[in-house]
Amino acid sequence: MTTENVTLGADLHGGGPADEQPRHMSQGTFAMLLFLGSEAMLFASFFTAYFMVRFNVANNVWPPIDPVTGKKYVLPVAVTGVNTLFLVSSSFTLWWGEHRLQKTGDRKSLERGLLVTIFLGLTFLVIQFNEYWHLGFSPRDQAFGSTFYSLTGLHGLHVIVGLTLLTICYVRSRRRHEFTAERATVLWASSLYWHFVDVVWVILFCLVYLL
Amino acid sequence: MATHAPTHAHTDHGPGHHVEPKPLGYWWKRAFVATVVGVVLALGVTWFVRWAWGFHPLWNAGVYWTMIFIFAGIGFIIGIGCFDWWWDYLRGRRVGFEDHSMHGATSWKDYLRPNTDHKVIGIQYTVLTFIAFVIGGLYAEGVRAQLAQPGEQFVNGQTYNGLFSMHATIMIFGFVIPVFSGLANYVLPLMIGAKDMAFPRLNALSFWLLVVAVALLVFAPAFGVFTSGWTAYPPLALQGTTGTTMFEIAIQFAGASTIATALNFMVTIVTMRAPGMTVWRMPLLVWANATTSALVVFGTPFIAGSQIMSLTDRVMGTNFFNAANGGDVLMYQHVFWFYSHPAVYIMMLPGFGIVSEVIATFSRKPIFGYRAIAFSTVAIAILGFGVWAHHMFVSGMASWIRIPMMMTTVLIAVPTGIKIFSWLGTMWGGKIHLKTPMLFAMGFLVTFTIGGLSGIYLGTLTTDIATHSTYFIVAHIHYVFFGGSVMTIFAGTYYWFPKMTGRMYNETLGKWHFWLTFVGMNLTFFPMHWLGTQGMPRRVADYAPRFANVNLFISIASLLMVAGTIVFFYNMIYSWAKGAKAPWNPWRGRTLEWMVSSPPSLFNFDLTPQVVGGPYQYGIPGARHAVVFAGPELGGGELTETDKRLVLIVADQAVASPALIDDIRRRNAEGYWRFTYVVPSTVDDHRAAERRLQTALAVLSESGIDANGTVIDAPPMQVIDKVMREENVHEIILTTFPLGSSAWLDQDLVDRVRKATGIGVTHVTILPSEARATVASESVARVVIIANYGIDDVGLAALIQKRADEQPMSAIVLCPLSLEGPSTTPETDAVRAEASGRTATLIARLQEAGIQTRGEIIDGSVTDAIKVARTAHHANTVLLATRPGDRIEITEDITAAAGQMNLEQVTTNGQTSTPSGASEGR
Numbered sequence A: 001m002t003t004e005n006v007t008l009g010a011d012l013h014g015g016g017p018a019d020e021q022p023r024h025m026s027q028g029t030f031a032m033l034l035f036l037g038s039e040a041m042l043f044a045s046f047f048t049a050y051f052m053v054r055f056n057v058a059n060n061v062w063p064p065i066d067p068v069t070g071k072k073y074v075l076p077v078a079v080t081g082v083n084t085l086f087l088v089s090s091s092f093t094l095w096w097g098e099h100r101l102q103k104t105g106d107r108k109s110l111e112r113g114l115l116v117t118i119f120l121g122l123t124f125l126v127i128q129f130n131e132y133w134h135l136g137f138s139p140r141d142q143a144f145g146s147t148f149y150s151l152t153g154l155h156g157l158h159v160i161v162g163l164t165l166l167t168i169c170y171v172r173s174r175r176r177h178e179f180t181a182e183r184a185t186v187l188w189a190s191s192l193y194w195h196f197v198d199v200v201w202v203i204l205f206c207l208v209y210l211l
Numbered sequence B: 001m002a003t004h005a006p007t008h009a010h011t012d013h014g015p016g017h018h019v020e021p022k023p024l025g026y027w028w029k030r031a032f033v034a035t036v037v038g039v040v041l042a043l044g045v046t047w048f049v050r051w052a053w054g055f056h057p058l059w060n061a062g063v064y065w066t067m068i069f070i071f072a073g074i075g076f077i078i079g080i081g082c083f084d085w086w087w088d089y090l091r092g093r094r095v096g097f098e099d100h101s102m103h104g105a106t107s108w109k110d111y112l113r114p115n116t117d118h119k120v121i122g123i124q125y126t127v128l129t130f131i132a133f134v135i136g137g138l139y140a141e142g143v144r145a146q147l148a149q150p151g152e153q154f155v156n157g158q159t160y161n162g163l164f165s166m167h168a169t170i171m172i173f174g175f176v177i178p179v180f181s182g183l184a185n186y187v188l189p190l191m192i193g194a195k196d197m198a199f200p201r202l203n204a205l206s207f208w209l210l211v212v213a214v215a216l217l218v219f220a221p222a223f224g225v226f227t228s229g230w231t232a233y234p235p236l237a238l239q240g241t242t243g244t245t246m247f248e249i250a251i252q253f254a255g256a257s258t259i260a261t262a263l264n265f266m267v268t269i270v271t272m273r274a275p276g277m278t279v280w281r282m283p284l285l286v287w288a289n290a291t292t293s294a295l296v297v298f299g300t301p302f303i304a305g306s307q308i309m310s311l312t313d314r315v316m317g318t319n320f321f322n323a324a325n326g327g328d329v330l331m332y333q334h335v336f337w338f339y340s341h342p343a344v345y346i347m348m349l350p351g352f353g354i355v356s357e358v359i360a361t362f363s364r365k366p367i368f369g370y371r372a373i374a375f376s377t378v379a380i381a382i383l384g385f386g387v388w389a390h391h392m393f394v395s396g397m398a399s400w401i402r403i404p405m406m407m408t409t410v411l412i413a414v415p416t417g418i419k420i421f422s423w424l425g426t427m428w429g430g431k432i433h434l435k436t437p438m439l440f441a442m443g444f445l446v447t448f449t450i451g452g453l454s455g456i457y458l459g460t461l462t463t464d465i466a467t468h469s470t471y472f473i474v475a476h477i478h479y480v481f482f483g484g485s486v487m488t489i490f491a492g493t494y495y496w497f498p499k500m501t502g503r504m505y506n507e508t509l510g511k512w513h514f515w516l517t518f519v520g521m522n523l524t525f526f527p528m529h530w531l532g533t534q535g536m537p538r539r540v541a542d543y544a545p546r547f548a549n550v551n552l553f554i555s556i557a558s559l560l561m562v563a564g565t566i567v568f569f570y571n572m573i574y575s576w577a578k579g580a581k582a583p584w585n586p587w588r589g590r591t592l593e594w595m596v597s598s599p600p601s602l603f604n605f606d607l608t609p610q611v612v613g614g615p616y617q618y619g620i621p622g623a624r625h626a627v628v629f630a631g632p633e634l635g636g637g638e639l640t641e642t643d644k645r646l647v648l649i650v651a652d653q654a655v656a657s658p659a660l661i662d663d664i665r666r667r668n669a670e671g672y673w674r675f676t677y678v679v680p681s682t683v684d685d686h687r688a689a690e691r692r693l694q695t696a697l698a699v700l701s702e703s704g705i706d707a708n709g710t711v712i713d714a715p716p717m718q719v720i721d722k723v724m725r726e727e728n729v730h731e732i733i734l735t736t737f738p739l740g741s742s743a744w745l746d747q748d749l750v751d752r753v754r755k756a757t758g759i760g761v762t763h764v765t766i767l768p769s770e771a772r773a774t775v776a777s778e779s780v781a782r783v784v785i786i787a788n789y790g791i792d793d794v795g796l797a798a799l800i801q802k803r804a805d806e807q808p809m810s811a812i813v814l815c816p817l818s819l820e821g822p823s824t825t826p827e828t829d830a831v832r833a834e835a836s837g838r839t840a841t842l843i844a845r846l847q848e849a850g851i852q853t854r855g856e857i858i859d860g861s862v863t864d865a866i867k868v869a870r871t872a873h874h875a876n877t878v879l880l881a882t883r884p885g886d887r888i889e890i891t892e893d894i895t896a897a898a899g900q901m902n903l904e905q906v907t908t909n910g911q912t913s914t915p916s917g918a919s920e921g922r
C-alpha cells in the first residue's frame, strides 16, 4: 500500500464529514430503511410460525376445523378486501402530498394529503377492529387463531405506529412550518414506514386470507 | 446529529441551547414516579381491556405482571429523560437539532443519567455489563459448587436449573452482546474520524433500554426462578412463572437496545467516515462491527418473535406450541436458532475485530491478509444464517434438513480458519510486544481454535448425535465464549483502557490476570470434553459417581478464574483512580483513536481528520494512516503523530556534545524514530543541564529530527524506570565519559539498565573534552568573546550565562596577545601561560554552566582576533570585554574586520572570584 499526498486546504476547516461527502440519502432515511429490514424480519418470524402451523395442520384442512362447532373457521375475505383497498389508497394519498411538496413546495397540499392518509388509516383500523369483534374465534382457539391474531395484531400495531408518525409530521408541518422539497427527512422516513406497513398488509392479505 | 458542530464549548451553539443542567436527583425522582405511574397504568389498562372484552376471569396474574413489566420499563425510560427531546418534537415545540445539553460528562454524576456523548455511553455500557459479568460469574460458581460432588450439595434440582439458566442468560444478554456494543461505542466513532455516532439520542436510549433489561434479568429470581436454560425451549418454558415472564420481556428490551445500536453503527459507518477513509482503509474493528450490525438488525427480530409467542402461550393461552391444538414445538427451535446461531457470531465477530487491532499493533507489522479478514467476516455472517438447524439434529425435525445443515456448518470453519491463519501470519516475523492485550489476544488464538475444532465435531451429524446435550457441548460453548469472546473482551478492555480513562493500568497485575484466567479456563473446561464423550449430561444437577473426581477438579480449577477476575477488577478500579497518566498513544497504534488525547476532547476532533493510507502500515517508513489537525485556538496545524519508535537518550554532561549529536543524526537517517532526552540531575541547580538540553534540542530540531527532553531531578535508574513506565521505549542510548572518569560507569549503570529494562541499550562513550565542544548549527548562536585582562572575571562569565538563557549559544573565547619581538622567549612563554590560564578559567566556568565552549590564544591584535572570529568561527556576535576603565577603541580597522558580525563592548566587574569562590577549582 502506498501513501498519498493530500492537499490540506481551507475546505477542511469547519465542515464535518456530513457536509463534505454529498449523499443522496439522509442518515434518517437510511436508518429507516435498515429498521424496516428489521421489521420485515419480525413479520417473517411470525409468518414462519404461521406456515409451520399451516403445513402441520390435521388432514390438510385450512382454515382448520373448529372443534366446538365442527365447521371450518371462516375469514371475512370480502370486507377485508375492501379494507385493503382503503389502506392501499392511503399510500397514494400520502404519495400525492409528498409529490406536491417536492414539485411545488406546496405545504398545504402536503398537509391535506397527510390528513386524508390518516383518515384512511383510521378507517382501516376501525374496520379491522370490527372484524375482530365479529370473527367468532379468539387467539386461544387453535394455533390457527394464535397465528392469525398475532400476524394481524402485529400489523395493527404497526398501523398505529405509522399513524403516530404521520400525525407528528402533520403537527410539525402545521405548527413549525417544517419540511421543504429538499429537507424533510422525518417526512420521508415516516412515509417509508407507512408504505412498508401497506406492503406488509398486501402480502399478509394474500397469504392469510386469499391463499 | 449533524456533524459540523464546533467542538470546544456548549455555549457557541446560539441561544436557547445552553440549559442549566438539572441535578441528578431530579432525573431519578422522575424515573421513580414514572415507573410507579407505569405500574398503575398497566393495572388500569389491563383491567379495562379485560372488562370491556368480557374476559373471564378479570384477574389473571400472568397477564397483569406482563403488562406491569412492560409499562414499568417504558415508564422508567421516559422518566429518566430519554424521550424528553422527542416529546417536545412531537408536540410541535421548537427543538434544537444541535442540542448538546445532555452531551459529555464532567463528573461521575453525568454517567448516571442519559447522555448523548458516545464516549460516556461507551463507559456506561462497559461498566454496567461488567457488573452483569460479576453477577453471572457468581451464578456459575453456584453451579460448580453444586457439581463439586455427585448428589445434592446445596440446592435442589429445580434451583440448580435456575442457577445455570440465570448464569447463561445474564452472561449472554447482559454481558457478551452489550459489552461489545460498549467498547465499539467508545472507539468506533474515533476510529472513523467522526465526532459522535449518527444518532446520539438513539444511542442514549439504547443504553437505558439495556438497563431495564439487565434489571429485569437480575431481579427475575425474586419472582420465581426461571429454569428452562437460556434457550427457553417450550414446553419446558411454558411451565415457568413470573420470573420467566421477566426473562421474556427482558429479551424484548435487550433486543430493542441492540437493534437500535446496530442501526446507529451502520449509519455511522456508512455516512460518517472521515474523508479519505475508503472501505479498504477502515480498521478491521469497523468491518467487524458493520457486519455484526447487519446480523443484529436482521436476526434479532426472530428471538423477539419466539419469546413473544412463548409468553402469550404461557400467560394468555395461545397455542403456538401446543400440539394438542395444532401448535408446533419444533417451530420454536427453528425460530429461536435462526436468531441464536447468528447470535453466536454477534458475540464473536466484534471480538475478531478487537483481536485484529491488538495483534497488528503489538506485532508491529501490517496485518496479514487485510482483505481476507474483511471478506471472511462477511462470509461468516452470510453463512451464519444458513446453519441454524445444527442445533436440532436430534430434535426430530425433518431429516432431509440435516445433511445440508451439516455441510454449511462445516463450511463456516473455512472463513474462520482464514482469520486464524491471517492472525498467525501477522505475528510471524513480527516484533511481538507481550503486553497484556497481546497476551489475551494470543490466548484467544489458542482457546478459540480448540473451540472451533470441537464445533466441527458437533457440526458433524454422526458425532453430534453422540455428544448432543452432554458436557461436550458445555466444553464447546465455553471454549468459544470464554476462550473466544471473553478473552477478546479482556484484550479490548486493556487495549483501550488508557484511551477511555486517561490512565495506564498496571501491567504486572494484567499479566497475573491473564495467566490465572488462561490456565484456569483450560483446566476448567478442557476436562469437560472428556466428561461429555463419557456421557455426562449437561443441565442436570447430579451425575454418576465415576465422574466425581474430574468434577471436583473442575470446580477447584474454576476458582483460578475467580482469582484472576478479582485481580482484574482491582487493577481496573485502582488504575482508573490512581494509575499513571496515559499518553495519547501508549501502544504506538496507527488508527485514529490514538491520534487524539486520552481521553479525547468533547467532540473528539477539532477539525475533521484526513485519512491518507491504510490503518496497519507498521514498520513502513513514512507511511501514515491519517492526519489530524489542531483547532484554531491551538494555532492550527497538524497534531504530532507519536507513531515513531522512541529512542531514549540518557546523558549528563555530554548532552550537547557534537559527537553524540552526530550519532543521533546517523541513527535518525536509518528509520522512523523519535528521541527523548532525559537528563538525570542530582545537583540543586538544574540550569546548566537545562542550557545543554536547550542547545542539543535546537540543533536536532534544525536537522528535522523529532526530539524532546527533560531534566529530571533523580538518579539515572529512577529516571529510566519512570520513563519506561510512561512511554513505550524502543531503545536506550546511554552516554557516559570513559571508564575512570565516569561516576555512572563506576556504578555499573549500563549493565543495570540492560537488566532492568530488557531492551536494547547502546553505550556511547564521550571524552570530557568532546562533551563540551561547540556545535556548528544555524540555530545555535555563535558568540565570540574577545578579552585579555579581565577575561577571568566572574562578571564576564555571569554576563554570558545570562545571554545563554535567552537563546541557545556556543561560546568561543579568544585571547589576543600582541607581543613584540621574537615570539618564543622565556618572557613571552610566561605571558602566554598566564593568558592561557586566564582563558581556561573562563572556558571552564562557561562549560560548567552548561554552555558548549572552546577557546584559544591569538598571536595578534584585537583586529586579528576579530578576523579569526569571522573567518574561522562564523560568529554571529563578538563581545569585546574589558575591565572597568579600560576601553578598546573601535577603529576603522576593527569595524571593517567585523563585517556583518554584531560587535558589542562589555565591561567586566573586575573581580576574579566570587566572594565564596564557589565556581573555582571544580
Ligand code: HEM
Residues within 6 Å of the ligand: B231, B344, B345, B347, B348, B390, B391, B409, B410, B412, B413, B416, B451, B452, B453, B454, B455, B456, B458, B459, B460, B464, B467, B468, B469, B473, B476, B477, B480, B481, B484, B485
Ligand atoms: C467453526 C465454528 C463452529 C461450529 C462448526 C459450531 C458448531 C456447533 C454445533 C453443531 C452446535 C450444536 C451442538 C448441539 O447442541 O448438539 C454448537 C453449539 C453451540 N455453539 Fe458452536 N460452532 C462454532 C463456533 C461457535 C462460536 C464462534 C460460538 C460463539 C461465540 C459458538 C457458540 C455455541 C453455543 C453457545 C452452542 C450451544 C447452544 C446451546 O445448546 O446452548 N459456536 N456449535
Ligand SMILES: [Cu+2]
Residues within 6 Å of the ligand: B340, B341, B344, B387, B388, B390, B391
Ligand atoms: Cu450454532
